[in-house]
Amino acid sequence: MDMTFTPEDHAFREEVRSFIAAAMTPDIREAAEKGGGFSHEQTMEWHRILAEKGWSAPHWPEEHGGTGWDATKRFIFNEEMVHANAPSLSPFGLGMVGPLLIQFGTEEQKARFLPKILTGEETWCQGYSEPNAGSDLASLQLRADKDGDDYVLNGQKTWTSAAQDADWIFLLCRTSSAGQKQDGITFLLADMKTPGIEAKPFLTLGGTLAFCDTYFSDARVPQANRVGPEGGGWTMAKALLGHERTGIGGISTSARWLSQVKRLARETPVGAGTLWDDESFRLRLARLEMRHRALAMANYRTLAAAQLGHAPGPESSILKLVGTELLQEVTELALDALGPAAQVWLGAPEGVVPDFARQMTSEFNYLRAATIYGGSNEIQKNIICKAILGLPDPLSMRRLKTPERTAPAVAG
Amino acid sequence: MDFELSKEQRMIVGSVATFVKEDSPVERFREMRNDDRGWDPVVWKQMGDYGWLAIAFSEEDGGIGGSFLDMALILEQLAHGLVPEPYIPSVVLAGGLLARLGSAEQKQRALRPILDGDASAALAYGERQSRYDLTDCLTRAERSGDGYRLDGEKTWVLNGHSADWLVVSGRTGGSQLDREGLSLFLIPADAAGITRTPVRGMDGQLTAFLRFDGVEVGADALLGTEGQGADALEWAIDRAAAAACAEGQGLLQQMFSRTVEYLNQREQFGVKIGSFQALQHRAADMFAEVELCKGTMILAALEADSDDAEKRRAEISAAKLQLSDGGWYVQENAIQLHGGVGVTDEQDVGLYFKRLRVLQGLFGDADHHVGRYARSSRFVGAAS
Numbered sequence: 182m183d184m185t186f187t188p189e190d191h192a193f194r195e196e197v198r199s200f201i202a203a204a205m206t207p208d209i210r211e212a213a214e215k216g217g218g219f220s221h222e223q224t225m226e227w228h229r230i231l232a233e234k235g236w237s238a239p240h241w242p243e244e245h246g247g248t249g250w251d252a253t254k255r256f257i258f259n260e261e262m263v264h265a266n267a268p269s270l271s272p273f274g275l276g277m278v279g280p281l282l283i284q285f286g287t288e289e290q291k292a293r294f295l296p297k298i299l300t301g302e303e304t305w306c307q308g309y310s311e312p313n314a315g316s317d318l319a320s321l322q323l324r325a326d327k328d329g330d331d332y333v334l335n336g337q338k339t340w341t342s343a344a345q346d347a348d349w350i351f352l353l354c355r356t357s358s359a360g361q362k363q364d365g366i367t368f369l370l371a372d373m374k375t376p377g378i379e380a381k382p383f384l385t386l387g388g389t390l391a392f393c394d395t396y397f398s399d400a401r402v403p404q405a406n407r408v409g410p411e412g413g414g415w416t417m418a419k420a421l422l423g424h425e426r427t428g429i430g431g432i433s434t435s436a437r438w439l440s441q442v443k444r445l446a447r448e449t450p451v452g453a454g455t456l457w458d459d460e461s462f463r464l465r466l467a468r469l470e471m472r473h474r475a476l477a478m479a480n481y482r483t484l485a486a487a488q489l490g491h492a493p494g495p496e497s498s499i500l501k502l503v504g505t506e507l508l509q510e511v512t513e514l515a516l517d518a519l520g521p522a523a524q525v526w527l528g529a530p531e532g533v534v535p536d537f538a539r540q541m542t543s544e545f546n547y548l549r550a551a552t553i554y555g556g557s558n559e560i561q562k563n564i565i566c567k568a569i570l571g572l573p574d575p576l577s578m579r580r581l582k583t584p585e586r587t588a589p590a591v592a593g
Numbered sequence: 594m595d596f597e598l599s600k601e602q603r604m605i606v607g608s609v610a611t612f613v614k615e616d617s618p619v620e621r622f623r624e625m626r627n628d629d630r631g632w633d634p635v636v637w638k639q640m641g642d643y644g645w646l647a648i649a650f651s652e653e654d655g656g657i658g659g660s661f662l663d664m665a666l667i668l669e670q671l672a673h674g675l676v677p678e679p680y681i682p683s684v685v686l687a688g689g690l691l692a693r694l695g696s697a698e699q700k701q702r703a704l705r706p707i708l709d710g711d712a713s714a715a716l717a718y719g720e721r722q723s724r725y726d727l728t729d730c731l732t733r734a735e736r737s738g739d740g741y742r743l744d745g746e747k748t749w750v751l752n753g754h755s756a757d758w759l760v761v762s763g764r765t766g767g768s769q770l771d772r773e774g775l776s777l778f779l780i781p782a783d784a785a786g787i788t789r790t791p792v793r794g795m796d797g798q799l800t801a802f803l804r805f806d807g808v809e810v811g812a813d814a815l816l817g818t819e820g821q822g823a824d825a826l827e828w829a830i831d832r833a834a835a836a837a838c839a840e841g842q843g844l845l846q847q848m849f850s851r852t853v854e855y856l857n858q859r860e861q862f863g864v865k866i867g868s869f870q871a872l873q874h875r876a877a878d879m880f881a882e883v884e885l886c887k888g889t890m891i892l893a894a895l896e897a898d899s900d901d902a903e904k905r906r907a908e909i910s911a912a913k914l915q916l917s918d919g920g921w922y923v924q925e926n927a928i929q930l931h932g933g934v935g936v937t938d939e940q941d942v943g944l945y946f947k948r949l950r951v952l953q954g955l956f957g958d959a960d961h962h963v964g965r966y967a968r969s970s971r972f973v974g975a976a977s
Contacts, residue, residue: 182602182662183595184895443974460967467967471911475919478888485596499881562877563870570853570876573868 186253193254197261204230205267213266216441216537218544221346227268228301237299238275245283245291246299252484263433271343272429273305274298278351278370281421285409294349294370306373306380308338308352308395309418316560318353319362319415323397325354325369330404332356332369334377334397340554344380344393347373353414366414370406377401387547388527422556429555430504431548432473432480438511439470441537445518448535456518469511476503495568498561505551505558512545596891598666606666609645613674619941622675626797630755632677634713641710646684654692655705661832665839665894672843675944677798679713679752685836686751687714687760689829690777694817699779703758715756715782717747717803718826725961727762727826728772732805734763740811741765741778743786746804751955753801754791756782761805766820777822778814785809796948828902831909834956835893838912841952842890844945845920848927849883851942852876855931866930875926882919889915907971910962916952917959924949 186194205213209227212219219227231237239255241247250258262269279298282290297303314321323336334354344350350371357365371378377400382390409417443466449456456462483497516523519541522534527543534541552558566572598606617636625631640646649664650656668680684707691704691714706712723729732745743763753759759780767774782789786808789801817825853876856867866872893912896905924946928935931942938944957965966972 182598182891182895184892463967463972464963467972468914468963470972471914471963471966474892474908474911475885475889475915478892479885482596482888496884498877499884502877503881503885559874562874565877565880566873570873570880572853572856572873572876573865575868575870575873576864 186257190253190257194257194261197258198265200234201261201265201267204234205265206230209268213268214537216266216437216540218540219268221343224268224271225301225304228270231270232300237270237301238279240276241279241299242283245279245295252481256481256484259433263436266437269433270301271304273307273342273347273351274301274303274349277307277421278305281351281408281417284420285417289405290370290408303348304343304346305349305351306341306344306347306393306395308341308344308350308371310340311337312339316557318418319366321353321355321366323352323354325356325367325402327356327404328401331401332367332404332407334369334371334400334402336397338395338397339392341380341393341395342391342554344373344395345382345390347380349373350378350395351408353418356411363415364412366418367411368408368414368417369402370408371400371402375400375402385547386549387543389543389547391547430476430480430500430502431508431551432476432500432504435473435476435504435508435511438508438515439466439473441541442466442511442515442518445515445535445538445541449518449520456520462518465514465517469507469514472507473511476500476507479503495564498564498569501555502558502561502565508551509548512541512548515541516545602663602666605645605648605663606670608643609667609670610673612643613670613676617671617674617676619675619944622677622797622944625677629791631793631797631799632679632755636676637678637713638710640678640680641708646680646688646710647708649684650688650692650704650708654700655708656692660894661835661897662891662894665836665890665897668836668839669843669846669890672840672945672948673847675941675948679715679756681833681836681840682716682751682753682756683707683712683714685833686716686829687756687758689832690716690760690816690825691779693828694777694822694825695779696813698813699816703779707758712757713752713755714758714760715750715752715801716760716829717750717753718762718830719748719750720746721748725957726770727830728775728823729770730762730764730775731769732761732763734765734776734778736765737809740809740814741776743778743780743805743808743810746802748802749792749800750803751798751800753803754789754799758782759787759803760816761803762822762826763805772823774820775822775826776819777816777826778810779816780808780810780814794951796951797944798948798951830956831905832897834913834962835890835897835909837952837956838886838890838893838909838916841916841920841949842886844949844952845883845886845923848924848942848945848949849879852879852927852930859932872930875930879923879926882915882922885919886912886915886923903969903971907966907969910957910966910969913957913962914959914966916949917962920949920953 209223212223228237236248238246239248239250239258243249275298279295282294309318311321311323323334323338325332325334350373352369352371353366354369355365356367377398380393380395382393385391446456446462480500483500523542525534525542644657645667647656648659649661652658688704688707691700695704707714718727720731734741734743759782761778761780763776763778764774765776786806788804791799791801793799856872856876857865859866889912893909896908899905927942928946931940934940935942
């Protein structure tokens with residue numbers, strides 16, 4: 182066990198740092214200095230810049246366009262990206278469907294999809310939740326009926342992040358209603374331009390259009406776009422979930438917020454000084470930063486285990502659980518730091534709060550979703566209890582036996 | 594970076610685990626709660642023979658040349674059996690200071706016997722008013738002939754009741770709160786003028802209040818440079834905090850796994866209580882806190898060997914905070930989920946609970962470490 186960096190690691194850090202500094206366009210740099218809040222176009226621009234360098238998917242195997250870096254290098258790379266406040270790339274292709282295809286896709290699927298995920302030429306969204314299938318995901322009802330070489334899809338997905346900007350969607354659909362509800366689920370890839378697929382963005386608490394309702398009416402998806410066997414979708418979903426949970430704790434985002442809250446405290450006048458002079462505020466902030474260190478260490482341990490070839494297991498649930506709670510706490514502290522300015526909202530005139538703080542209340546509101554998306558934190562706890570602690574299924578989760586059908590008494 | 598234990602480390606962990614299981618399960622600790630010494634010199638010698646006391650010391654000091662982490666792994670395992678032998682006071686605190694400051698002769702005199710398991714030691718630094726401020730010291734060490742004369746009182750001295758050797762902080766200059774003028778002395782515990790009052794703590798372990806009334810020591814008692822003991826003292830207490838995190842980790846593991854076992858075994862309303870979601874979700878949160886503690890404990894142990902004092906303090910403070918806050922969540926729920934039996938002395942879970950609560954208050958509590966972190970340049974940055 183060793184947590185020290187070698188001279189080679191230090192040199193690598195320098196290389197990453199100077200690359201980022203040189204590669205950021207003036208536009209992206211300005212947004213980064215204002216504390217993030219990048220447009221879709223800026224994020225995709227950054228994706229292309231990283232892809233050109235060969236750095237868009239550090240965690241992928243080299244043969245598929247990964248970097249071949251070990252966990253230490255990936256950690257350093259990530260730290261430098263956070264440090265520079267660079268845009269975070271969309272996780273749906275690089276972090277989720279990409280690794281799944283590498284694991285379960287056919288050679289044709291890999292050749293067709295992976296290169297364009299790497300370059301960012303095609304962006305992805307995730308079609309999992311439905312109006313009546315949230316935490317109980319396996320109850321999903323999006324119908325897929327076989328017809329010739331296609332599946333014909335009818336139904337609705339919701340909470341499809343950024344579907345309005347996405348080229349492709351990976352989704353779970355129902356190919357059978359027989360047997361266990363998990364057994365009739367199939368994993369498909371669909372082109373968002375398919376006739377019959379329509380994404381309608383809706384406003385979230387953050388005041389932005391981050392999610393869509395996505396409708397399917399007689400949308401035809403080739404069977405060749407199925408990943409894994411028909412009825413094997415639940416297995417795919419579970420494999421993908423491990424990848425999702427490691428990235429979804431928002432550890433980098435929390436780090437960015439922590440440094441912004443610090444800056445905000447220093448720039449918020451209070452009497453003759455600033456909020457930074459308030460010891461009780463500093464102690465609250467210090468406590469969260471220390472908690473963040475503990476979480477970052479848990480994250481390294483998961484990364485290191487992954488490097489040794491262990492797939493991210495149910496342990497990664499704690500990253501999601503603790504990470505999103507911490508993220509919310511940091512945003513809550515940010516609003517406390519704003520004080521009466523915590524009412525600032527999108528579109529306020531410049532100068533009412535520091536530039537970098539203009540997005541804070543929007544993100545604070547949006548991030549209420551963090552403990553809900555990607556499997557709510559309560560679901561993460563269920564996963565920990567079942568998969569790690571081996572506790573019995575709760576009564577509320579047990580399949581209730583269907584009562585025997587008896588002939589109705591005939592009224593005489 | 595590398596997060597795997599080495600083959601040697603896995604072997605040490607295995608042998609300590611076997612020792613705890615076969616020779617020092619919690620039952621032995623229960624017996625020792627009624628013993629005047631509270632621990633067994635025969636077992637101490639055995640631990641010395643196994644090399645467990647000397648592991649983190651250099652070969653020239655009579656050690657094995659391992660790392661602080663090796664030692665932390667041993668402490669973590671010993672905690673499973675609540676092994677009461679005075680490891681932290683003798684080895685981490687007094688032993689650490691002897692290795693860092695001692696002359697060859699002082700090491701020969703005191704450090705060797707400690708590492709071999711032939712003697713035990715204690716560090717007497719805290720006073721009634723000092724709380725966690727290590728430089729707050731009223732005990733005077735005035736020049737007397739060739740040596741010094743000590744007057745004052747030290748409180749809550751771990752293993753103070755039975756130590757052969759005492760390392761004592763005393764003021765050779767400056768006033769109560771000054772960093773300058775703090776000196777450390779190596780004194781045989783049976784020196785004339787020392788009065789020891791044993792105090793048994795809630796964890797069943799013994800400490801002592803020590804009075805020094807005109808205790809005369811020679812010039813060869815001085816450890817390191819006169820008046821310059823503060824840095825070394827802080828270093829030693831930091832390492833003790835890291836050691837407490839390691840021991841605490843072992844306690845947490847036990848409390849957690851016993852709680853999960855209990856949830857899987859106890860039945861109410863005709864079902865295992867572990868099937869109740871209200872309890873499950875607490876167990877899941879406990880699991881998360883235990884895992885976080887494990888990570889910070891490892892980081893703290895790795896940094897305990899570091900020369901970068903700023904980094905060492907930051908990681909150790911973060912670990913001690915996690916042990917206090919995260920640990921508290923685990924321990925309070927360990928009792929709660931055990932229900933009524935969790936509050937009986939018969940169940941081991943309560944013994945782990947008490948020991949952990951004592952560790953949380955030693956070497957700086959959560960507020961102390963948060964305050965220290967908040968003042969560090971790491972937190973404040975270069976700007977201020």
